[in-house]
Amino acid sequence: MAPATQTTRTTRTTGGLTVADLSQIVKAYDVRGVVPDQWDEPLAELFGAAFVQVTGASGIVVGHDMRPSSPGLSRAFGKGAAAQGADVTEIGLCSTDQLYYASGALDLPGAMFTASHNPAQYNGIKLCRAGAAPVGQDTGLDDIRALVEEWAESGAPAPAPTTGTLTHRETLGDYAAHLRSLVDLASIRPLKVVVDAGNGMGGHTVPSVFEGLPLTLVPMYFELDGTFPNHEANPLDPANIVDLQQRVREEGADLGLALDGDADRCFVVDERGEGVSPSAIAALVAARELARNGGKGTVIHNLITSWSVAEVVKENGGTPVRTRVGHSFIKGEMARTGAIFGGEHSAHYYFRDFWNADTGLLAALHVLAALGGQEKPLSRLVAQYDRYAASGEINSTVTDQPARTADVRAAFETPDVTVDTMDGLTVTAGEWWFNLRPSNTEPLLRLNVEARDETTMAKIRDEVLALVRA
Structure with missing residues (x-):
């Protein structure tokens, strides 16, 4: 394989398709990236094929939002799924919860093409199993990514003996x-x-x-x-x-x-x-x-x-x-x-x-x-x-998230508070609590503070931010 021209890109040897490093677009809960720089319709087709192989589905439902790239990506995904033998029900323009409704009501795995609130150049896929059951890193998304990476370099998978159908449903x-x-x-x-x-x-x-x-x-x-x-x-x-x-x-x-x-x-x-x-x-x-x-x-x-x-x-x-x-x-x-x-x-x-x-x-x-x-x-x-008085979510750009989190923990961990690490760092006292957790996708620490009164909330908020942004 020829060397990549950028550190975040690899090149598929079959067909010359250039695709972004999938670690940049396959997130914890979904697929999301810039179109066509990070992914495009040929790659969406591979995702469709991989989704069918991982779920073992004989049928799926696919919908999309109003982004300019959504119809083409959605159709390509459906083509990839149909090539693997799945019958594809296309519901066209829909909200994400409308796609979940279709997955539940029709008892089919589903794929929703959307990047939610991201800017226009972004798009993504939210995936679910039949009955709207979630697909994330630990429930199939990592397996889908691995197949797409393999095929992006070695060539698309062989089609199924019988191609699935593509039909529209309101x-x-x-x-x-x-x-x-x-x-x-x-x-x-x-x-x-x-x-x-x-x-x-x-x-x-x-x-x-x-x-x-x-x-x-x-x-x-x-x-x-x-x-x-x-x-x-x-x-x-x-x-x-x-x-x-x-x-x-x-x-x-x-x-x-x-x-x-x-x-x-x-x-x-x-x-x-x-x-x-x-x-x-x-x-x-x-x-x-x-x-x-x-x-x-x-x-x-x-x-x-x-x-x-x-x-x-x-x-x-x-x-x-x-x-x-x-x-x-x-x-x-x-x-x-x-x-x-x-x-x-x-x-x-x-x-x-x-x-x-x-x-x-x-x-x-x-x-x-x-x-x-x-x-x-x-x-x-x-x-x-x-x-109660709440700070709302406050984001801070931080290059070393673990070090800053450790600094905050060291400053606040006393016998009078409870500390847990279920998701980031949560420190709880009688009159207040705060949670500090890293972003999954950006060099950010996210802070949320709540207290029984506004003055206490502001005091704790400012103390934590001073440590985070030091």
Whole structure:
């Protein structure tokens, strides 16, 4: 094989296909990289073939978002899968949770082409087994990567004796009906809701999901445009909800909803235009899901959610279970424990009745039902679930993440605190806690701090950041 011209690239000897080093694009939970610099349609075709070989699937379902590169990558993946004998159901434009719905309802492994909130030049694949079960590094993704690397250098695999079929199927209406069947909205008071889709897939799904409900919908940026002309489709960045906050106030709306690019995350803004903590939303939904299940059930929460989530779960008769950050860990714990619901600080919400998968719009329906079932404004409704002062996630660029983490641990580890390393470093005292964990993909340390009051939170935050950024 000829030597690579760049340290992050290798060259396949058959056909001259140049591909990025797969370690750069195969992440812990998905595939993600720049198109065509790091991956392209020929490589997507190999991923399709490898997905079928690793899962042993006789059929798969494939969908894609609105990015310019998504249709071609999705079709190439389907061709690779069909060449290995799998029948491919293409559902076309969809949100990630719509793909999970199709995987669950059709009982097929699935592939969703999206890079979520990343810039337009990026694309990726979120993979799942039948029933929307996650595929991550330890559950098949490493095996898929190994096959793709082998074929990228030695040539594509031999086709199966019988090529699979490629057929199209519409799933949007069934997906929307399923979500509405899980929350009773029939008797809520009329509500005015502003939705910022960020030119992402929410513009495709929200009209169908909200159809027939007693809602006045004010749409923002519903035009599907994978170049994101208005703002980045990442509602956890405060800069990206400024337009929504202003519009909620201008319209006198009851609330606002912001969706990310593939519409699986949902961020909530109250009637004042103030953002509502995803932990408060997780607590609210947990209380409602426990009520639906007779006041019993397990609720999963990651270790960065507020103290209030576990407190509310216990107050409503449930059992909270703490886990690492990331959908594969949440879904794994939900399957292991039979949990009814799971919530993350990043506005991912998971439901047993949605195949343990995450769906932001189902969480939004719960918020609408809770708000519309009583007369108080949203700010007062969620106050009971938002009990502590939180820093939000603060990122610091750090060249030596382990050394900086060790410095922080040495400074804070005393007999008065509890230290654990489930996911990064978590230090807990009676009045506060913080978590410091490295990014999986960037030279960053991510800090989250919570305390019983704002002054204590700011003090701990500043002390940790001084050590991290020294």
